[in-house]
Amino acid sequence: MNKLNPEQLKADYTADVVVIGAGPVGLAIANYLGQAGVEVLQIEKLDQLIDYPRAIGIDDESLRTVQAIGLVDQVLPHTTPWHAMRFLTPKGRCFADIQPATDEFGWSRRNAFIQPQVDAVLHRGLSRFANVQTLFSRDVVGLDQDEHGVSLRMNGPDGRCETVRARYLVACDGGNSLIRRTMDISFEGKTAPNQWIVIDIANDPLGTPNVYLCCDPVRPYVSAALPHAVRRFEFMVMPGETEEELGKPENMRKLLAKVLPDPSRVELIRKRVYTHNARLAGRFRCKRVLLAGDAAHIMPVWQGQGYNSGMRDASNLGWKLALVVKGLAGEALLDTYEQERRNHVKAMIDLSVLAGHVLAPPKRWQGTLRDAISWTLNYLPSVKRYFLEMRFKPMPQYTEGALVTEKGGKATPVGRMFIQPKVVTEAGEIRLLDDVIGSNFAFIAWGSNPLWGLSADQVEAWRALGARFIQVIPDVQLKSGNEVADGVIRVGDSTGRLKEWFGRFPVSIALLRPDRFVGAVAIPQTIGHVSDGLLRALDAQPLASRQAPSATKVA
Numbered sequence: 001m002n003k004l005n006p007e008q009l010k011a012d013y014t015a016d017v018v019v020i021g022a023g024p025v026g027l028a029i030a031n032y033l034g035q036a037g038v039e040v041l042q043i044e045k046l047d048q049l050i051d052y053p054r055a056i057g058i059d060d061e062s063l064r065t066v067q068a069i070g071l072v073d074q075v076l077p078h079t080t081p082w083h084a085m086r087f088l089t090p091k092g093r094c095f096a097d098i099q100p101a102t103d104e105f106g107w108s109r110r111n112a113f114i115q116p117q118v119d120a121v122l123h124r125g126l127s128r129f130a131n132v133q134t135l136f137s138r139d140v141v142g143l144d145q146d147e148h149g150v151s152l153r154m155n156g157p158d159g160r161c162e163t164v165r166a167r168y169l170v171a172c173d174g175g176n177s178l179i180r181r182t183m184d185i186s187f188e189g190k191t192a193p194n195q196w197i198v199i200d201i202a203n204d205p206l207g208t209p210n211v212y213l214c215c216d217p218v219r220p221y222v223s224a225a226l227p228h229a230v231r232r233f234e235f236m237v238m239p240g241e242t243e244e245e246l247g248k249p250e251n252m253r254k255l256l257a258k259v260l261p262d263p264s265r266v267e268l269i270r271k272r273v274y275t276h277n278a279r280l281a282g283r284f285r286c287k288r289v290l291l292a293g294d295a296a297h298i299m300p301v302w303q304g305q306g307y308n309s310g311m312r313d314a315s316n317l318g319w320k321l322a323l324v325v326k327g328l329a330g331e332a333l334l335d336t337y338e339q340e341r342r343n344h345v346k347a348m349i350d351l352s353v354l355a356g357h358v359l360a361p362p363k364r365w366q367g368t369l370r371d372a373i374s375w376t377l378n379y380l381p382s383v384k385r386y387f388l389e390m391r392f393k394p395m396p397q398y399t400e401g402a403l404v405t406e407k408g409g410k411a412t413p414v415g416r417m418f419i420q421p422k423v424v425t426e427a428g429e430i431r432l433l434d435d436v437i438g439s440n441f442a443f444i445a446w447g448s449n450p451l452w453g454l455s456a457d458q459v460e461a462w463r464a465l466g467a468r469f470i471q472v473i474p475d476v477q478l479k480s481g482n483e484v485a486d487g488v489i490r491v492g493d494s495t496g497r498l499k500e501w502f503g504r505f506p507v508s509i510a511l512l513r514p515d516r517f518v519g520a521v522a523i524p525q526t527i528g529h530v531s532d533g534l535l536r537a538l539d540a541q542p543l544a545s546r547q548a549p550s551a552t553k554v555a
Helices: 024-035 060-068 072-078 115-128 178-182 249-256 305-325 332-359 364-377 381-388 433-437 456-464 497-503 527-537
Strands: 013-020 040-043 057-059 079-081 085-088 094-098 110-113 132-135 139-145 150-155 161-171 187-202 211-214 221-226 230-237 267-281 289-291 422-425 430-432 442-446 468-474 488-493 509-512 518-522
Touching: 013 024, 013 132, 013 305, 024 040, 024 060, 024 115, 024 132, 024 305, 040 161, 057 060, 057 305, 060 072, 060 305, 060 433, 072 079, 072 115, 110 115, 110 221, 115 132, 139 161, 139 178, 161 178, 161 305, 178 289, 187 249, 230 249, 267 332, 305 332, 422 433, 430 433, 433 468, 433 488, 442 497, 456 527, 488 497, 509 527, 518 527
Parallel strands: 013 040, 013 161, 040 132, 085 211, 161 289, 442 468, 468 488
Antiparallel strands: 057 110, 079 110, 085 094, 139 150, 150 161, 187 230, 187 267, 211 221, 221 230, 422 430, 422 488, 442 509, 509 518
């Protein structure tokens, strides 16, 4: 790619942030920045959104991200909640029935969905913002950056060269990311030795719910029920087979004969062959260019975490980039994106690779061992429950980045996602907690006034960042007649979950970041000291003009 000289360039388009790619991660980031008032230009190489088979699993964390950008009500009709995942032996015995029933983050832990339909919702959501523009059929051919911004050159649909100037660039342009390669960022990992053919069928010829993964040593396969009566089949492509050969009607019937009594009576939507990769970018940030989604990491599909890991990227990066662009935080905050996301992405890649080996072991004896272990688990209820309730899934827990914690290695909720129960407002409405907070920082105080212990300067600094102050009390106390401090939102804990959460730790105030992760915890007497520590960890500009007592920053 040829580099540009921005000093000689008068751009056709300008923006605060240019997002390359209109997949789910790029769309989520553009929506988040759009609602934050940031000028966004989204560029997509294709002439429309992709509509071929891709992800089929969206988890509770991703739905919470969609909720944060105000689109969850439009997405839910395209999902099937409480979707179980069942592993079968070659003889059809179910040796692992994974159906976690938890909803600690406000939504079902596992949900089936059809990605193109949800992507379309995210794309339509951009029309809410006059400050967001999307350009299709644009092929980026030039990239340069300097201390003030990023310059792009791209070929438009009419062949005319167009130019873009933006302060930051977020590359969501997939596993073969042109931006990542241009930045000469490594993408280390492995490519699976086999491929899989994905077949989507309308008017589900099986009709059974949930997802089945059959560990057949001859040809492993997946059978998944999707919303709107769509059935997804995935079959391993065996050595010597090609997509062209498998796509022939007679060979398609042979594949489907493994799972259907009459493989000729199907309504094919589409088919596609995939290669499973496990790769991680050497870095997620290069000055004013940031990588997200598949451009930063790709993983096998077996835990449905490729899509969801990308949405976690969007949730983590969106609010940080908005603060920096709006001058509310320094650029150091952007470094915490990789600090916080990289380790968890690596853990999800490892889990996905392991799940693939459970489904299709590299060695025949490993399959025999797997079946023996699964049978033994029936006699170890606690161990079996650990797997069936999906407790093995590594939840994000940040130990460095935009947060503060106590010294001494005590057990702490800092760096973990906060729960999202339903609460009762003073108007008597029952709402999910995030809907009360909005896409903002929040001080969640159990019982007490969250402003007590904060100086006027500290309150002003947090309000400049859009923070909300929430007082949580048992719902029966809402009608006590006690006055609420100015600027404080009072809600009732109708489920007891918030009381239970605070009861597990020696703290009564949780400082939540916009991505709903706990940035710090305190009690009323320490809240001023701790909140200043978090402002410094955020590199927040409202604090820059005054001195504050020190707090421990995890860096």
